[in-house]
Amino acid sequence: MAEDTVFGKIVRGEIPARIVYQDEEVTAFHDIAPVAPTHLLIVPNKPIRTLNDATPEDGALLGKLLLTARRLAHELGVAEQGYRLVLNCNPDGGQSVYHLHVHLLAGRKMTWPPG
Ligand code: 5GP
Numbered sequence: 001m002a003e004d005t006v007f008g009k010i011v012r013g014e015i016p017a018r019i020v021y022q023d024e025e026v027t028a029f030h031d032i033a034p035v036a037p038t039h040l041l042i043v044p045n046k047p048i049r050t051l052n053d054a055t056p057e058d059g060a061l062l063g064k065l066l067l068t069a070r071r072l073a074h075e076l077g078v079a080e081q082g083y084r085l086v087l088n089c090n091p092d093g094g095q096s097v098y099h100l101h102v103h104l105l106a107g108r109k110m111t112w113p114p115g
Contacts, residue, residue: 004047007099011045025061026068028104037107038078042068048100051089069104078106086114 010017011027018030020040031039042065048054054062066085073079083106088095 003049003098005097005099007041007043007097007101008047011043021068021072026064028068028072031103036105036110038076038083038105040069040072040104041101042072042104043099043101049098050095051087051100054100065102069102072104073106076106082106082110084110 006015009015010019010029011022017032019027020030021028022045024045026042026044028040028042031041044058044061044065046061048058069083069085070079073083083104086103086105087101088103
C-alpha cells in the first residue's frame with residue numbers, strides 16, 4: 001500500500017478539489033496548477049504509488065483510467081481537437097505526487113518532445 005498523499009485525501013473528500021467524476025474505482029478532478037486550458041487528473045481511488053508498483057491485477061483499473069480520460073475528453077468537447085495524456089513515473093519522469101495519476105491536457109497545441 002502506498003503512503004497517503006494529497007490525492008488520497010481528495011479521493012476521500014478530506015480536502016477540497018474540483019471533482020468532475022467519481023465512482024468506486026476512480027476519481028477525476030482539476031489540477032490545482034493547470035498547464036493547459038483543460039488540465040484534469042484521473043486517479044485510481046486505491047493508492048498505487050507509481051506505475052512501477054502496478055501489478056497485472058491492476059490491469060483493468062489502469063484501463064479504466066484511460067477510458068475515463070477518453071470519456072471526459074468527449075464530455076468536455078476536446079476529443080475532436082485533441083488532447084494529451086501524461087503519466088509521470090518517479091523523479092526523472094517528473095512525478096511529484098506519489099499516487100499514480102494520468103494528466104488529461106487539452107485546449108492548446110501541445111509541443112513535442114516534452115521538456
Ligand atoms: P506529477 O508531477 O506528480 O505528475 O503531477 C502532480 C500534479 O498534481 C501537478 O500537476 C500538481 O499541480 C497537482 N497537484 C498537487 N497538489 C494538488 C492538490 O492539492 N490539488 C490538486 N487538485 N492538484 C494538485
